[in-house]
Every structure is written in structure tokens, then in C-alpha cells.
Amino acid sequence: MTTSAAAVRDEVVPVWDGRLRLHVKVAGSGPPLVFFHPLSGLTWDPLLDRLAEQHTVYAPEHPGTSPGEPRAIDEVATFGELLLVYDELIGALGLDRPAAVGQSFGGMVAADLAATIPRLLSRLVLLAPVGLWRDDAPIPLTEMVAGPPENMPGYLFAHPDSAAAEAMLALPADPALIPAAIAQGAWNIGCTTKFAWPIADHGLGRRLHRVAVPTLIVWGREDALVPVAYADEFGSRIAGSKVELIDDCGHAMQADQPARTWAAISDFLDS
Amino acid sequence: MKVSLFAQVPYRYLPDGFEERYSSAVTAPYGLVEPGRVHDSMFSAYAELMAGARAGFDGICVTEHSQSSYDMAPNPTLMAAAVAAATRAEGLDVAIAVLGRSLGKTREPLKIAEEYALLDVMSGGRLIAGFPVGLSYDANLNAALPAIETRERYREHRELILRAWTAPEPFPWNGKFEKYGQVNVWPRPVQQPYPPIWIPGTGTPSTLRDILANDFAFVYLSWDGPKLVGREVFDRYWELADSLGRDRNPYRVAFLQVVAVAETDERAELEYGRHLEAHYRSGPGAIPGTMMAVPGYVEPAGIEAMLRSGGPAGMLARMRTASFRDLVESQVAIVGSPATVADQIEAFVREFRIGNLMVMLQNGSMPRDLTEKNIALFTSEVLPRLRPIWDAEGWQNRWWPRGLPAPVQDRAVPVGTEGSTR
Numbered sequence: 001m002t003t004s005a006a007a008v009r010d011e012v013v014p015v016w017d018g019r020l021r022l023h024v025k026v027a028g029s030g031p032p033l034v035f036f037h038p039l040s041g042l043t044w045d046p047l048l049d050r051l052a053e054q055h056t057v058y059a060p061e062h063p064g065t066s067p068g069e070p071r072a073i074d075e076v077a078t079f080g081e082l083l084l085v086y087d088e089l090i091g092a093l094g095l096d097r098p099a100a101v102g103q104s105f106g107g108m109v110a111a112d113l114a115a116t117i118p119r120l121l122s123r124l125v126l127l128a129p130v131g132l133w134r135d136d137a138p139i140p141l142t143e144m145v146a147g148p149p150e151n152m153p154g155y156l157f158a159h160p161d162s163a164a165a166e167a168m169l170a171l172p173a174d175p176a177l178i179p180a181a182i183a184q185g186a187w188n189i190g191c192t193t194k195f196a197w198p199i200a201d202h203g204l205g206r207r208l209h210r211v212a213v214p215t216l217i218v219w220g221r222e223d224a225l226v227p228v229a230y231a232d233e234f235g236s237r238i239a240g241s242k243v244e245l246i247d248d249c250g251h252a253m254q255a256d257q258p259a260r261t262w263a264a265i266s267d268f269l270d271s
Numbered sequence: 272m273k274v275s276l277f278a279q280v281p282y283r284y285l286p287d288g289f290e291e292r293y294s295s296a297v298t299a300p301y302g303l304v305e306p307g308r309v310h311d312s313m314f315s316a317y318a319e320l321m322a323g324a325r326a327g328f329d330g331i332c333v334t335e336h337s338q339s340s341y342d343m344a345p346n347p348t349l350m351a352a353a354v355a356a357a358t359r360a361e362g363l364d365v366a367i368a369v370l371g372r373s374l375g376k377t378r379e380p381l382k383i384a385e386e387y388a389l390l391d392v393m394s395g396g397r398l399i400a401g402f403p404v405g406l407s408y409d410a411n412l413n414a415a416l417p418a419i420e421t422r423e424r425y426r427e428h429r430e431l432i433l434r435a436w437t438a439p440e441p442f443p444w445n446g447k448f449e450k451y452g453q454v455n456v457w458p459r460p461v462q463q464p465y466p467p468i469w470i471p472g473t474g475t476p477s478t479l480r481d482i483l484a485n486d487f488a489f490v491y492l493s494w495d496g497p498k499l500v501g502r503e504v505f506d507r508y509w510e511l512a513d514s515l516g517r518d519r520n521p522y523r524v525a526f527l528q529v530v531a532v533a534e535t536d537e538r539a540e541l542e543y544g545r546h547l548e549a550h551y552r553s554g555p556g557a558i559p560g561t562m563m564a565v566p567g568y569v570e571p572a573g574i575e576a577m578l579r580s581g582g583p584a585g586m587l588a589r590m591r592t593a594s595f596r597d598l599v600e601s602q603v604a605i606v607g608s609p610a611t612v613a614d615q616i617e618a619f620v621r622e623f624r625i626g627n628l629m630v631m632l633q634n635g636s637m638p639r640d641l642t643e644k645n646i647a648l649f650t651s652e653v654l655p656r657l658r659p660i661w662d663a664e665g666w667q668n669r670w671w672p673r674g675l676p677a678p679v680q681d682r683a684v685p686v687g688t689e690g691s692t693r
Contacts, residue, residue: 064419070570070571073419074423077447142412142415145565145566146297146408146411146412146559146561146562146565146566147559147561148559148561149561178578179574179575179578179579180571180575182574182575182578183571183572183573183574183575183578184571186564186566186567186569186571186574187566187567187570187571187574188566189566189567190417190418190419190565190566190567190568191419191567193417193418193419193566193567194417194419194420194567195417197411197415197416197417197418198412198415
């Protein structure tokens with residue numbers, strides 16, 4: 001059974017003393033799972049459909065990335081506040097220790113939530129998260145974000161010409177909708193990079209030892225944005241964590257290697 | 272009207288084809304330069320500003336850009352300080368416009384309050400204080416501040432600086448970005464309550480409204496000349512002024528124009544053509560469009576409008592391959608004999624109601640002798656035609672420096688010079 005896009009509903013949850021109305025996409029049934037999206041914003045893709053087959057998936061939109069509410073981002077001053085906002089959101093949704101899957105920027109969010117508020121989550125899946133820094137493995141975030149758009153696929157995919165990769169970056173078929181789509185896409189990156197600029201290092205490396213839930217770390221070996229060297233940096237700091245490396249796979253792993261990515265995640269969540 | 276000389280500090284010896292291989296901002300490789308030629312470029316810029324001050328310009332103007340090959344002016348108050356001191360010593364009564372320190376880029380806004388105040392004191396009240404947001408590449412890549420906070424920072428910093436200049440007592444500042452226990456800036460500007468404030472902007476309605484509401488001057492740094500968007504920007508500006516109850520005083524606005532004058536149109540093309548082409552191609556044309564709007568710098572509605580209109584990024588892309596003909600026909604640069612140049616300038620000055628004109632007379636590889644010829648011809652043949660344009664309307668230029676306040680006794684006049692008085 002697959003969840004169709006029509007089955008995804010939008011819940012608006014007031015948090016942060018009413019100053020934020022977070023949009024959360026919800027689908028599926030089963031134990032709760034929160035998905036934290038990457039830098040570019042939330043796209044309901046086949047990975048989320050798969051997750052929704054066995055979980056009730058809650059996918060919040062980062063403040064400011066919901067269309068029509070760009071300045072919501074101003075209500076969140078720091079990355080620390082963002083973590084508190086999500087703590088409140090999980091409470092407001094009535095979720096009791098949900099699992100969390102975080103990708104890239106969202107991986108940093110999920111990892112720091114687990115480190116900062118140890119009893120909030122039950123399980124943690126980190127898909128090529130940012131959050132650490134090594135001088136010998138620089139993360140070319142500013143180059144990607146401020147560089148020519150035609151370079152973007154090279155940072156994200158091992159196979160930029162694949163149908164899945166092209167689908168992920170596709171613009172609307174209707175030319176009249178393209179400017180709005182580009183504008184929203186750029187603004188989404190502005191909202192997330194507020195807490196990742198120019199280097200996404202909020203001291204997570206000094207807190208990761210506090211993560212006390214079963215943790216899976218998944219990385220593409222050909223990741224051109226966040227080098228695979230960071231897999232062990234996360235793995236070695238989180239006791240008992242498991243690291244899965246995927247061959248022939250870049251940063252957006254669900255596009256490059258959907259089957260292997262899903263196998264790693266589902267094995268872990270089912271175990 | 273007031274006519275000022277505007278200068279950037281380009282490295283004048285970039286290799287041919289620079290723009291095909293490099294960006295002129297952020298990543299321009301410093302290995303291309305020869306240190307002696309950096310000195311030559313820098314000192315020539317200073318000497319030309321002084322030549323302009325001596326030749327009769329009303330003011331000199333400088334801007335800030337870090338990590339740039341087309342404007343080696345990471346802190347324009349340094350160049351302005353040299354000109355302020357030298358013009359003071361020579362008794363030249365020229366305004367010093369810094370257009371300016373970027374308030375959305377700085378991590379140390381009180382340093383700007385102090386530097387501007389020092390310039391105003393040193394020059395004897397001749398400072399024009401420019402408060403630009405800062406270009407996206409400069410604020411968000413060079414200074415690496417999150418793009419989405421650029422304008423918030425700008426607003427906080429401007430408020431802090433104005434308060435630091437005017438507060439009678441030391442005060443605490445608990446801002447979002449800056450926190451201080453006791454703000455008590457020494458020195459403060461000699462112009463009271465503070466120097467004229469000029470705000471560079473691209474002409475978006477929100478910026479224009481802010482400028483008009485605060486009674487600041489609007490600076491349009493028109494890299495694309497008057498023809499392409501000038502009409503739209505200034506129609507919008509004056510309509511907003513009407514709706515906010517502001518008068519149509521032309522001194523509310525300042526406009527920058529690139530100009531090259533020779534004896535005849537033909538000689539102008541011959542002498543300036545290749546330098547102008549090289550400037551647009553290797554300077555503004557070699558800033559990648561994406562660096563001008565790092566995601567978060569412009570709100571979604573602004574990006575949409577930019578994409579639908581072709582926008583500044585499109586303009587920069589065209590400059591990368593611009594020919595002399597393109598530049599002249601679009602009036603990106605106004606080039607020719609004194610009569611040609613004066614006619615074209617006078618037309619847009621009257622149409623847009625520009626009271627403060629800034630002209631940029633040096634570009635890219637243009638050498639000092641040619642620039643000084645441009646300065647001499649412009650000041651002797653063109654400027655006299657422009658200066659009286661608004662005289663008949665009788666407006667007061669409230670956005671021009673006021674000099675030393677009357678009660679202050681000048682005790683520091685160098686031997687043989689007169690103090691700057693207005």
C-alpha cells in the first residue's frame with residue numbers, strides 16, 4: 001500500500017506562545033515519526049510515502065518556508081530557539097517519544113534535539129546531517145547556495161541526470177508559476193541557512209555524547225556536499241549508533257539510491 | 272545643483288579576458304596582482320579625487336566593497352579620511368560623501384558611528400553619512416552574515432548609530448544583534464544633530480517609503496544608467512513623496528552616472544571606449560548574479576518581481592559582454608563631446624528631478640592622465656551648464672553638509688589656509 005499525495009493533510013499548530021503557526025504535513029498510520037526536512041524545504045517525496053506505510057509521519061515546515069508567511073522566520077532568533085520550538089511542537093501534537101528522521105539540515109535539527117532534550121525522541125535516523133566541521137573535509141555550503149543554479153545538481157546527486165534527481169529539482173510545467181517557485185525555493189534556503197551560515201556548527205560535536213536513543217546514520221559515499229568523512233564523526237560520538245554507507249550515492253540519497261536508502265532505514269526502524 | 276565626483280578603486284591592470292575566468296567579487300584571485308600596481312591603482316584614485324576637489328566639484332564620493340577587484344575599498348572611511356585631511360589643509364570646501372559603510376554587513380556598528388564622527392570633525396563638518404544596507408555578496412558572503420537577517424541588522428544598526436550621535440547621556444543598548452552597557456561615542460559629528468544622511472537603494476517601494484518617512488536623501492547608484500529603469504524608479508519615488516506629504520525638492524535625491532568627455536564624440540570613443548568596455552565586463556559584469564541575491568537577502572515577492580522584469584541580475588549578465596555601442600546607447604555610460612554629455616545629463620536630471628548628481632569619471636583600466644583629462648573637461652565644459660539647473664525653483668539643499676557650527680572657534684587652521692566655512 002502506498003500513500004498518495006492526496007492523503008497528506010496540512011495541520012497548523014500554534015506554538016511559541018502563539019507567535020508561530022507551524023504547518024505540519026501529516027500522513028499514514030502507526031507509531032509517530034517526525035521528519036525534519038533538508039535545506040531546500042519540505043517536499044513530500046517517495047521516501048516519505050514509504051515511511052507513512054508503517055508510521056504516522058509528521059513533517060513540519062521550517063518557520064518561514066510555508067508559502068505566504070515568509071517573515072515567520074523572524075520569530076525564531078537562534079538555533080537554540082528552533083530546538084525549543086520543535087520541542088513545543090512535539091508536545092502540542094501530543095506525540096509521546098516519536099521516532100525522528102532528519103535529512104541534511106534536518107539531520108542537524110534532529111540530532112541536536114536528541115542531544116539537548118534526551119527524553120524527547122525514541123529513535124533517531126540521520127541522513128547525511130550537517131552540524132559538524134572538519135578543516136580537512138570542508139562543506140561547500142556557501143559555494144552551493146550562492147553559486148550558479150546549474151552547479152546545484154552536482155552537489156546533491158551522484159547521478160544528476162537520473163529521472164529521480166531531475167524530478168527533485170523540477171520547476172512547474174506552467175511557465176507562469178516558475179518565478180514564484182524559484183522565489184519560494186530561494187527563500188526556503190534563506191530560512192534554513194539562517195541557522196547554518198556560513199558554517200553549520202553550533203557546538204553539536206560537544207553535545208552528541210548525550211544522544212541516548214538507538215541511532216542510525218546513513219551516508220552516500222559520493223556525497224559532494226557533506227563528505228562521507230562525517231559519518232564516522234557522528235558515529236563515534238553517539239554510543240551504540242550504527243553507520244550505513246551506500247555506494248554510488250550522493251547527498252540526496254533517496255534520489256540516487258532509493259532502494260538501498262529505504263532498506264537501511266526500514267531495517268533499523270523495524271528492529 | 273550639486274555635482275560631485277564619485278570614485279571606486281579598481282585594480283587597473285587586470286589581464287584581458289579576466290571576466291571569462293574569474294568573478295570580480297568574493298573569489299577574485301589576488302595572485303593576479305602586482306603589489307606596485309595595487310599601489311598605483313590606489314594612489315591614482317586618491318590623486319584623482321583630489322584633482323576633482325581642486326577642479327571645482329562640490330563633493331567627492333566613495334563606496335565600500337570587500338574582496339573585490341573592481342573596488343579595493345574595504346573601508347571607504349580610510350580613503351575619505353585622507354581626502355578630508357588634504358582638502359582641509361588646502362582649504363577646499365568640498366563635501367565628503369561616504370556611501371558608505373554598509374550597515375547590514377558590519378559586525379561593529381559603533382565603529383561606524385565613531386569613524387563617521389571623526390571624519391565630520393576632521394573635515395570641519397563636510398561629511399555626508401551614507402547608510403547603505405550593503406550588497407548581498409558583501410554582507411552575506413564576505414562578511415558571511417545570514418542573508419535573511421541583513422535588513423534587520425541594518426535597521427538596528429542605523430537606529431543605534433543615530434542614537435549614539437545624539438543621546439545626551441551614556442545609554443545601554445539591548446538589541447537583537449548588539450548589546451552594550453554604556454554607549455558614549457567620542458567624538459561625535461560637529462554637524463548638529465548629525466550629518467546629512469544619504470541612503471543608497473535600488474528603488475523598492477519599502478526602501479523609498481523608509482527614506483521619505485525619515486526625510487533622508489535617496490541615492491540611486493545607477494549602474495544601468497537613466498534609460499532602463501530610471502523613469503520607473505523616480506516616478507515611483509515622487510509619487511510616494513506626494514502621498515507622504517513631502518515636497519518635490521530635487522535635493523532629496525542623488526543620482527550616479529558614468530561619464531566620459533573628450534573634445535569630440537569621435538575622440539571620446541577612441542580614448543575611452545576600450546576602458547569602458549573593460550570596466551563593465553571585468554567589474555560589475557563579472558559579479559555572478561547569484562551573489563547579488565544570496566537566498567534570504569530578497570523576500571519571495573521581490574525575487575518574483577525581479578525574475579518577471581529581468582532584474583539586476585539580468586543587467587549584470589549583459590554587462591559581461593557589453594560593447595561600447597551597447598553602453599552608450601543604453602546610457603549606462605554617457606560619452607562624447609561636452610555638448611553631447613551635457614545635453615544627455617541635463618535631460619534626465621530635469622526629468623527625474625535630480626538635485627545631487629554624482630559622476631564617475633574613472634573606470635576599470637582607465638589611466639590617471641586620461642581620468643584627469645576627463646575631470647578637467649567635465650568641470651570646465653559640462654559642470655557650468657548643470658550647476659544652475661534648479662536655481663530658478665529656489666529650493667534649499669537640506670541634504671548638504673553644513674560645516675562647523677557657528678559658535679565653534681577654529682583653532683586648527685594650518686598656516687596659509689582658510690578654514691572651511693559654510
